[in-house]
Amino acid sequence: MPLVTFPYLVRVLGVDQYGILSLSLAVTSYFVLITDYGFNLSATRQISIHRDNPQKVNEIFGSVLIIKLVLMLGCFFILIGLVFTFEKFNQIQDLLFLSFGMVFGQILFPIWLFQGMEKMKYITYLSVLAKLIFTLGIFIFVKGESDIWLVPFLNSIGLILVGAFSLILVIRQFGVKFHIPERDSVSYYLKDGWNIFTSNLAILGYKNNSMLILAFYLDPINLGFYSIGKKIFEAINGLNVVLSQAFFPSVSKAQDQKKSGISETLKNLFTLSVFLSIGIFLSTFFFSDFISLIVSGSKEAVIIEILQFLAIALFIIGINVPAVQYLLSTGNSKKFSIIVWIGVGVDLVLLFLLVPKFDYKGALYATLVSETLITLSLYYTSYSILKTTQNV
Numbered sequence: 001m002p003l004v005t006f007p008y009l010v011r012v013l014g015v016d017q018y019g020i021l022s023l024s025l026a027v028t029s030y031f032v033l034i035t036d037y038g039f040n041l042s043a044t045r046q047i048s049i050h051r052d053n054p055q056k057v058n059e060i061f062g063s064v065l066i067i068k069l070v071l072m073l074g075c076f077f078i079l080i081g082l083v084f085t086f087e088k089f090n091q092i093q094d095l096l097f098l099s100f101g102m103v104f105g106q107i108l109f110p111i112w113l114f115q116g117m118e119k120m121k122y123i124t125y126l127s128v129l130a131k132l133i134f135t136l137g138i139f140i141f142v143k144g145e146s147d148i149w150l151v152p153f154l155n156s157i158g159l160i161l162v163g164a165f166s167l168i169l170v171i172r173q174f175g176v177k178f179h180i181p182e183r184d185s186v187s188y189y190l191k192d193g194w195n196i197f198t199s200n201l202a203i204l205g206y207k208n209n210s211m212l213i214l215a216f217y218l219d220p221i222n223l224g225f226y227s228i229g230k231k232i233f234e235a236i237n238g239l240n241v242v243l244s245q246a247f248f249p250s251v252s253k254a255q256d257q258k259k260s261g262i263s264e265t266l267k268n269l270f271t272l273s274v275f276l277s278i279g280i281f282l283s284t285f286f287f288s289d290f291i292s293l294i295v296s297g298s299k300e301a302v303i304i305e306i307l308q309f310l311a312i313a314l315f316i317i318g319i320n321v322p323a324v325q326y327l328l329s330t331g332n333s334k335k336f337s338i339i340v341w342i343g344v345g346v347d348l349v350l351l352f353l354l355v356p357k358f359d360y361k362g363a364l365y366a367t368l369v370s371e372t373l374i375t376l377s378l379y380y381t382s383y384s385i386l387k388t389t390q391n392v
Contacts, residue, residue, distance in 0.1 A: 001131040003235055005138045007295045009151065010228060015296070017145050019224030022231065023215050024095035024152065026208040027082070031075040031103045033204050035068050038196030039112045039189075041248060041328060046192070047116020048249045054175065061113060061170075063181040063189045068107045075103060088215060099152035105130075105159025109166050113176070118249050122169065126162050133158035195333035202337075202344035207234065209344075210363035213351050218359060226360045228296055229306030233314065236280060240318050243273065244325065251325045266329075270322040277318025284311035302360070309364040316371045323378035327385075335381055343374035 010018050043064050050056040079100060083093045109130075114122045137154035141147065170176045207230075214226060247269050284291070288307035289299045296303060327336040347370035354362025 001128075001135045005135050006231060006235070007297070008138065009142070010296050012142055013145055013148055013151075015224035015228070016220035017148055017224075019220050019227045020092055021095065021148055021151055022227035023088075023211065023223070024092050024099050026211045027079075027089065027096060028099040028102055028152075029204060029208055030201075031072075031079065031100065032106050033200055034075055034197075035071045035103055035107055036197075036200070037067060037071060037190075038193040038198075038200050039064050039068070040115070040245070041112075041196045042193035042333075043112040043189070044115040044249060045329075046189070047113055048118070048253060051117055057113075057174075058177050058179055059181060059185050060189065061110070061176050062179045063185045064110075064112070065107075065178065066181060067186060067190060072103055072107055076100065094149055095152055098149060098156060101156025102152070102159050105156060105161075105163045108160065108163025110170055113170060113174075114166075115245060115249055117174065120246065122166070122173075126166050126169075129165075130158040130162040133161065195337040196328065199333070199337040199340045202340040205344040205347065209348060210351060210355075210367065213355055214360060214363060217355055222302070222360065225300060225302040226306060226363070229303050229310065232291060232295060232303075232307060233310040236284060237314055237317060239276065239280065240273070240314075240321055243269075243276065244321050248325060248329070251329045266322060266326060269325060273318055273321045277315045280318060281311050281315035284308075284314055306360065306364065309368065313367050313371050316368075316375050320375040320378050323375070323382045326382045327378065330385065332381075332385060335385075336378070339374060339377045339381060342377070343370045346370045346373060 009021070013021065043060060046060050047057060050060070079096060082089045083096060084090065089096060109126065111123055114120065134154050137158070138151065141154070142150050171178075211227065211230065215223060218226065247265070251265050251269065285308050288304045288311070291307060292303040293299050324336065327333065347366050350366035350369060351363060354365055356362070358365065
């Protein structure tokens with residue numbers, strides 16, 4: 001459904017306005033990630049392990065929810081600071097504050113609990129409902145550039161409504177009860193999710209740092225072209241995200257039982273991710289002009305060039321999914337975090353060096369170099385750990 005609304009918004013809002021909208025969503029995505037705090041993996045793992053212990057599930061649920069709400073409050077104050085500090089953000093403050101509703105909606109939607117229980121159908125139903133509300137609202141109400149504020153508003157409303165419904169479902173269907181958690185419990189789950197959170201923060205840096213930096217160098221039109229290319233990239237990369245999230249509970253359980261070596265589940269994931277990555281790369285690279293035509297209404301050379309560059313990145317990211325799952329499911333989240341942060345450091349350095357000279361091409365060069373470095377490091381580290389465990 002986002003792929004349906006995407007071309008419509010580009011045409012109705014115009015490339016420059018779409019670029020501004022993308023900038024506001026890029027800022028909001030940092031707040032969403034901060035409040036997620038890596039719980040979509042760490043809390044998923046905890047629920048998966050303790051799913052047959054109602055008392056423990058209640059403890060995890062209460063602790064995670066409290067942490068998320070406190071983090072959201074902190075994010076809101078950060079947003080106020082950004083708006084009053086930077087002119088660029090002050091100019092789009094209405095979009096930023098409306099987009100912040102998405103943060104609250106994501107908090108209410110406990111995807112991590114459904115994943116841990118391996119009740120994926122509920123995630124599907126609720127996600128489709130949220131997207132349906134957003135999609136119908138876009139086509140009904142957004143008719144021109146002046147309606148740009150409705151995009152974050154409708155997105156926020158959809159997520160909040162579905163989030164509230166999901167909490168009712170969790171309480172009634174799974175019998176989960178909210179209790180004010182003990183201080184030690186909150187501290188434990190904060191520590192448990194820290195390494196994954198910092199890794200996700202770094203990963204988001206690859207996704208949005210270039211957009212934020214380019215906003216200070218490009219005119220609205222070129223920023224819009226770049227944001228269109230990135231949006232297509234993110235939409236396609238969503239296949240890798242879904243694959244990773246769907247496999248993680250079963251990979252965690254299989255690796256926990258195996259103790260050493262590689263489980264059959266992880267081997268199957270590797271085979272699947274390689275074939276999927278090859279298919280995604282070939283489709284995106286060779287049909288980039290067609291994709292540009294469908295999305296933007298023209299075979300814009302800038303968008304095609306961006307897509308072909310990012311097609312390579314899609315392949316690199318796709319094949320690192322098994323290595324990421326191996327490290328996280330075997331308790332090596334700290335090593336994973338270090339690798340990703342080294343990658344984001346390289347990415348930032350390259351962005352500041354290359355963007356002033358090469359504009360959007362500099363951002364693309366930085367992405368390819370940093371993603372390649374991360375993937376190589378992930379597999380080298382995974383191989384080293386596997387070799388050590390087999391020799392013990």
